[in-house]
């Protein structure tokens with residue numbers, strides 16, 4: 001492969017390289033452990049801060065040693081970078097500010113609540129960070145919020161790095177993004193407040209911060225404004241310009257690199273053109289097609305264009321030769337001035353695991369396809385070196401080319417039978433035999449349920465004993481027979497408990513599952529699992545997403561054994577329990593070579609076979625969980641329809657291979673579904689259960705408004721809390737539902753699975769739930 005090199009007459013200026021942020025957990029989960037020890041009262045603040053500092057310095061060293069020029073500071077966080085910014089700029093609601101706690105504990109109180117020594121504070125709200133699985137803490141704003149520099153974290157972090165010998169580029173969450181992600185505080189006078197209306201009050205404080213950073217020695221500051229990839233940025237165009245003028249004026253020596261990621265700028269590029277910034281970072285992993293426009297916009301300026309060529313969101317090796325061509329094209333378009341091009345990660349590397357060096361179980365072949373944060377740093381450095389002089393990076397480029405070719409060869413031959421099956425999906429494969437009105441009658445007979453039928457969402461307490469048995473089985477300390485015998489006993493106990501509680505549709509309790517996605521990934525062909533590829537979900541909570549590496553298929557039935565055993569123990573209907581295709585995909589690292597649509601349909605076909613097998617085994621109801629369907633929604637509204645089309649089709653593909661008599665349920669939690677109500681209807685499930693106990697009746701109102709046709713079980717108690725609502729409280733909830741929805745369509749169930757509860761808690765909760773349903777049958781039906 002020939003590398004296009006820029007003209008020999010180009011000035012001898014060199015491009016630079018940067019990473020936008022880095023994972024915080026520590027290679028051996030040091031930070032996670034230190035946080036949990038501190039929260040558990042086992043260590044001191046000093047100890048926690050010491051470990052955090054060690055990790056930061058190790059990170060800087062790593063990035064620098066890998067050959068990356070620009071080291072970011074301020075992206076390390078003890079909980080969340082948005083909360084850090086809220087704290088730094090004093091977006092602290094009164095109840096926390098006046099709690100009497102010290103600064104760090106006030107911070108943690110906002111993050112996770114605080115209940116000690118007479119202080120009782122709830123956590124602030126958490127939301128998903130754009131379309132990632134990372135959650136940030138939602139800033140609360142008030143007309144009376146007094147913006148000021150409340151702490152000097154950005155400066156401290158910069159100086160700490162400087163002292164250790166690194167001249168870093170401090171990173172701040174941008175003021176527009178910070179406010180746009182916020183919400184009005186609890187005070188009634190703020191009810192109508194648009195947080196962005198406070199921008200001109202906040203901007204001078206950012207200016208002050210930049211001036212202080214300049215004083216400390218910062219030449220560049222990276223300001224993250226991912227809000228610029230959303231439709232709504234349009235409405236802030238004028239405010240954006242005014243705010244950045246204020247900031248730039250306050251710190252004229254500072255060069256601002258404004259960073260956007262996760263999508264393309266589109267018309268918001270016009271906003272950026274008006275800003276007094278020295279550089280723009282764009283995500284060319286997610287949105288390579290925006291490069292032309294960006295280069296055209298800055299062809300005749302002096303801006304540095306930061307090319308996000310190495311994915312911060314996925315774990316695949318970068319195709320360096322393709323990336324290099326893009327970078328060379330950019331240099332050419334910017335007048336051959338290489339110093340105007342920076343090679344960077346597409347976003348912060350926060351959303352990737354730390355290093356493949358910690359993976360001891362994956363085959364060398366598979367491992368060679370991957371690149372985690374550390375390996376990505378090396379890729380960035382290689383690209384920058386190659387851009388200066390391709391021959392200087394020849395070995396690294398050749399090795400990369402070999403890996404990429406091996407991966408491509410593998411992809412081509414992955415599984416032709418699966419590809420063909422997906423290509424031949426017919427419209428009739430996406431539809432149940434009869435409409436719900438007909439199925440309803442058949443199922444009535446088949447299931448013989450009372451009005452207000454009661455059920456649960458699937459999991460029962462995952463006790464210490466269950467986890468111990470699983471660990472012993474994984475370590476080969478017990479045989480498969482012993483482990484399975486244990487699971488059978490557990491299922492038997494769960495069935496007996498439900499019979500005693502007098503629930504109507506039973507579940508087997510999911511004791512065999514470590515996790516609702518991992519469990520299926522392990523039984524399907526096409527996934528691999530890591531030992532240490534932890535990715536932050538929120539705070540100290542990390543997940544290890546499975547990786548889709550090849551075409552997905554089901555070598556053998558996955559759940560039939562457990563569900564049919566459970567059904568054999570009872571005359572009541574036993575609900576089979578599957579995780580839906582969209583959720584499995586959204587909670588995994590997807591492949592990059594074929595579309596998510598195709599991957600989702602491959603998974604759907606495997607699940608379709610499972611549903612058919614469950615029916616053959618005598619199971620009369622199957623629940624296909626799709627809690628992650630909402631979070632896959634694209635960032636730009638114009639892309640929603642395309643996503644929802646294949647998401648809905650995938651669900652229908654999974655669930656329409658069975659007869660009309662099969663009761664297909666689905667379940668949704670974690671987010672507000674009112675936005676995608678139409679698609680929920682299109683799933684054509686016979687019953688859906690939704691998280692509801694904390695959401696007032698507005699969600700039900702939405703169901704009523706669209707005339708939801710099927711059965712629905714809005715959760716009557718919060719499964720995240722040990723609290724046991726009284727029978728009367730639950731009757732109140734059922735009554736409120738019955739006012740909005742037809743009585744014969746209502747099911748009674750909790751918000752979600754009970755795996756995090758104790759047996760004592762959930763027995764008390766379910767006792768009241770069943771009693772409430774029984775009473776409603778008499779008084780309401």
Ligand code: MET
Pocket residue numbers: 457458459516577625627667669752753754755
């Ligand atoms: C996050 S949704 C969880 C559904 C699953 N069936 C459970 O009960 O745990």
Ligand SMILES: [Zn+2]
Pocket residue numbers: 457627667668669670751752753
């Ligand atoms: Zn749930």
